[in-house]
Amino acid sequence: MSSPSSPSRGRPARLDRTRTLQTALDLLNQSGLDALTMRRLADAMGVQAGALYRYFATKQELLTAMAERMMEGAAEAATGASAGYTWQQQLTALARAARNALLTHRDGARVFAGTHATGASVLGFADAFVGVLREAGFPDDDAARTLYSVINFTVGHTLEEQAALQLESGRTEGADTGGGRPEGADTGGGRPEGAVPEGAGALRDAVTTGTYPHLAATLPALTSTDFTALFEFGLDLIVEGLRARRARAAATG
Amino acid sequence: MSSPSSPSRGRPARLDRTRTLQTALDLLNQSGLDALTMRRLADAMGVQAGALYRYFATKQELLTAMAERMMEGAAEAATGASAGYTWQQQLTALARAARNALLTHRDGARVFAGTHATGASVLGFADAFVGVLREAGFPDDDAARTLYSVINFTVGHTLEEQAALQLESGRTEGADTGGGRPEGADTGGGRPEGAVPEGAGALRDAVTTGTYPHLAATLPALTSTDFTALFEFGLDLIVEGLRARRARAAATG
DNA sequence: ACCTGAACACCGTTCAAGT
């Protein structure tokens, strides 16, 4: 029990797990995951990089703790006032809470996807989610698999959403010093001479350049930036799929 | 047109886009994404690291080309013989082909998720996918959104699947030299003294330690390693959701 | 034209030594 967390005798200790975690989350929000290095985090805490390893054995362990904290309160936020909600409404609320938790932190989905947090926040959320389905009468297997379906969809979606956010902003660093870059390394697509597009514009360009009739016809929806509507659409598909499965089971059983 | 790809006069050139790409994919399969560095790739090609930058302006561009190549043939693999399939069957085949394409390469999902490939493989796949839905009579918006739902679910799922594979193997490097590691940095959970579990065992441990009634009741399904069944479950949910949406639209319209 | 050599500005992690 004489871990670094417990305040023994001696100097008051500039570091501890909680303060390090909070500073890491702040740094993440300010600068993004790529800029969150152990050295920069140490700097922000006025300490040498090596000192962090007394509280987190590896960077991976720190990231896992961050993922865990991101999910804090997600289950509660979705539970709302109390009862009177259908299982569809409860499931939808939980999924939205998960997406919101990831969106609340810059690169939240990347942090979550890169870790395997199994703390109280994540498991509490999972237990609430599975509980809704079990109490609605779904078989245990279906309940567990639905949890993964919704989580995987949510993480995949938010990964995309946050990647798109990063591209549409943050195009203003290292603003091309004008140094003669070797002319090679082209994609070979015969681009109009300008810069290589990267965001939604890249998709629009590529679609209109090539011959993709169906993509061309759906370009507006394909390049839409209404990620909330996109998330709701997929979520609704899953929930409706569950309802259909339930109706079928009721008819058969 | 005098790009490095076109063989002009001079020495035969040990490098080119295609050979570099192939070697990178081989190295990925052998060693994983974390070991795929520009320096190691250069080593594998018998060249200095800087030489690679004549063919790929950045590592990100190389990774995008890799993602693009992973998806090569996915649309065709799903199209199968010819017609006679329902839109549900065609959609399911396309989604399976996407997962298989990612699974075929080590860390394939991580590579794909970290890039924004908009080449012929990816767009051909997307066009085929959207085409199935449009020809089945779905509105353009629904077709485009369904594409994203399925892709995001598939990427999220395969990310998890490949992460789980990595954990259950590969526990045999840097086999603890016995050096006195500082004793701190514990999670504070009072673990039984052994090593920190990381795979499916970590989840099982955490669930049985805490008080999560619903997770405890569904533990077998929760810790199952049948990822194909898990993928099929989620995919079926989405497809059934689409069918329900279609039936509703037909009744209303 | 294509590649080498060498540098620049970083990384995560370890660990003896100080206080």
Added chain:
DNA sequence: ACCTGAACACCGTTCAAGT
């Protein structure tokens, strides 16, 4: 007990210089 200093073994990327 807690942190510093300094190192180890790496990174991605740039670019003058050689051939």
